[in-house]
Amino acid sequence: MVEQSTSLSRHFADVPDPRIDRCKHHKLIDIISIAICAVLSSADGWTDIEAYGHAKRTFLQQFLELPCGIPSHDTFARVFARLNPTAFQNAFLAWVDTIRAKLPGDVIAIDGKTERRTHDRAIALSPLHLVSAFSAANxxxxxxxxxDSKSNEITAIPLLLSLLDISDCIVTIDAMGCQVAIAEQIVAQGGDYVLACKGNQPQLMRDVERIFAEPIEEDHLDRCIITNDGHGRQERREYRSCDQVKDIVDYTRWPHLRSVVMVHSTRTSDGITSEETRYYISSLPLGAERIADAIRQHWGIENRVHWVLDVVFAADDSRARIGNSAHNLAIIRQLVLNVLRQETTLKTSVRQKRLRATWDDAYALKVLQVEPVD
Structure with missing residues (x-):
């Protein structure tokens, strides 16, 4: 017999059960645990999860009670469709807080992603769109x-920030998050910000462009150049940081605004060269290298989260649509991605770790931090 030495089961055991008592043939924690183990082991939907349960019943009985055996795929679908995603998310947040190392200067990248196959035109159901936060250091x-289908990321970002401890961290957001209220919230919660600036803030964009178009005294300018060569392409990025923020109209509206940034990128691939210029505002002081690092770290959420969820977990192919099922399944995928990243003894890709957990029960226990009791 084994017991769960991790806090995973403890945190999810308190998620409210949406079923009425006479319909509770299976324990909710068993249903949640089987789903997590199945997704860890390459299952992508409710039918896969049921099949995993039957194939791994002996393994699961080491740490789950399973009083009525393995739930059917219909049971998994119904339970996760009705399970409160806010309560499920709160359990996820509480668990993450126990494994996150709080590191000053950590870059917290915030970005949105749509799971494309979760829409249903027949009933005017919009696809699931989530805004996520990613710790670059952890x-x-x-x-x-x-x-919300009738809203956008501008209203979702403050809700996400309110759930997180961002003190002494650098929060990076794309242009959608370049809002005074969002900057105020980040500062109020003890963080710094690096916000992309585009046409959604036209006056701010014009002011920042003008600052870099005119001569800047060396005392107010810092720069660094980063180059990358490989895979048949050459990239050069020049980062310029300037602290002449008083040249921005109504600059005092932006809390703790201390610098503006220009990034000029040149990329050559197959003999074709392209150029791009991007702008940012920041509460960080003058310093090109520090801000350059934050901007580069921001793309970790695209490369290390969105891409992996799409390619390795087939998130874009998910057809979970009924009720809260798409949202809850997305939380499970992100949880599994976290535990796979935390397991560092196997030096390989997330895909290979997931496959290893499929055929190696001992490795699955290690990933889930479940250890035998003597």
Whole structure:
């Protein structure tokens, strides 16, 4: 017999059960645990999860009671469709907080992702769109908030920030998050910000462009150049940081605004050269290298989260649509991605770790931090 030495089961044991008592043939914690183990072991939907349960019943009985055996795929679908995603998310957040190392200067990247196959035109159901936060230092998804179909990321980002401890961290967001209220919230919660600036803030964009178009005294300018060569392409990025923020109209509206940034990128691939210029505002002081690092770390959420969920977990192919099922399954995927990233003894890709957990029960226990009791 084994017992769960990790806090995973403890945190999810308190999630409210949406079923009425006479319909509770299976324990909710068993249903949640089987789903987590199945997704860890390459299952992608409710039918896969049921099949995994039957194939691994002996393994699961080491740490689950399973009083009525393995739930059917219909049971998994019904339970997760009705399970409160806010309560499920809160359990996820509480668990993440126990494994996250709080590191000053950690870059917290915030970005949105749509799971494309979760829409249903027949009933006018919009696809699931989540805004997630990613800790670059920990390689962890810290949390996620669903974007209401009648709203956008501007309203979801403050909700996500309110769930997180961002003190002494640098929060990076793309242009959608370049809002005074969001900057105010980040500062109020003890963090710094690096916000992309585009046409959604036209006056701010014009002011920042003008600052870099005119001569800047050396005392107010810092720069660094980063180059990358490989895979048949050459990339050069020049980062310029300037602290002449008083040249921005109504600059005092932006809390603790201390610098503006220009990034000029040149990329050559197959003999074709392209150029791009991007702009940012920041509460960080003058310093090109520090801000360059934050901007580069921001793309970790795209490369280490969104891409992996799409390619390794087939998130874009998910057809879970009924009720809260798409949102809850997305939380499970992010949880599994976190535990796979936390397991570092196997030096290989997330895909290979997931496959290893499929055929190696001992490795699955290690990933889940479940250890035998003597």
């Amino acid at each position: 390689h962890l998804v810290l949390g996620q908030v669903r974007v």
